[in-house]
């Protein structure tokens with residue numbers, strides 16, 4: 001007896017155009033590759049060359065375009081998204097992934113360490129979301145999906161990362177607020193809270209044998225996360241399968257927050 005082919009269309013991004021910030025490396029690269037694998041076209045936005053991401057996506061038969069932009073230029077962030085929309089076509093999804101971290105004891109953290117992190121991790125996230133929503137809402141019937149990359153430090157305090165923790169708590173708050181405002185207008189806003197992922201963001205932790213061992217010992221899954229773990233969760237939040245999800249923070253953390 002032959003079995004019917006599974007219908008995976010609810011998890012497909014075929015025909016969708018997704019903007020991913022910070023797509024040159026780490027989690028953003030993982031998201032870009034997962035989106036392309038799910039059939040989506042990726043527009044990577046970042047301040048560094050994204051050749052490696054482009055090559056990996058092209059090798060898998062996917063579509064990728066790079067837009068060079070420094071997100072610390074918050075005054076121009078909204079206009080950048082408008083330009084992408086006008087010059088290359090409407091967007092179906094926005095993944096606010098780009099982020100920075102500054103590690104220092106709270107008594108040592110400088111004002112610049114506070115402002116720089118807040119600008120990229122929180123202010124740019126809001127301004128890009130606002131710009132994306134303005135364009136979606138301007139076209140009756142158009143829908144959109146926003147996925148913000150939060151952190152387990154959206155729920156926990158952490159240590160020596162004051163501005164980062166504040167920014168990631170803010171990302172969760174803004175995700176919930178925007179979800180409430182836009183849920184009935186055709187835009188889903190959700191977040192992913194990654195645990196400890198092997199990227200340059202966590203290089204300093206992994207280089208410290210004591211910190212590294214104590215973090216690993218606390219992760220129920222018994223391993224650090226990989227960029228593709230986050231990428232595949234992002235596909236779900238960008239695809240029709242998650243149409244009834246609004247304001248959720250999906251922990252992809254090997255069980256860290258469950259502990």
Ligand code: NAP
Nearest residue numbers: 022026027047048070071072098099151196197199200201
């Ligand atoms: P990463 O490897 O350091 O990547 C950060 C990305 O953000 C890079 O593409 C970086 O570009 C980009 N970026 C930073 N500042 C930018 C700016 N001013 N303009 C444009 N792009 C900028 O770190 P990651 O771990 O993949 O981090 C991605 C996101 O996941 C961040 O929001 C981070 O907070 C979050 N996260 C990470 C972990 C983890 O364990 N790794 C855990 C929870 C949350 P450049 O390469 O040019 O700097």
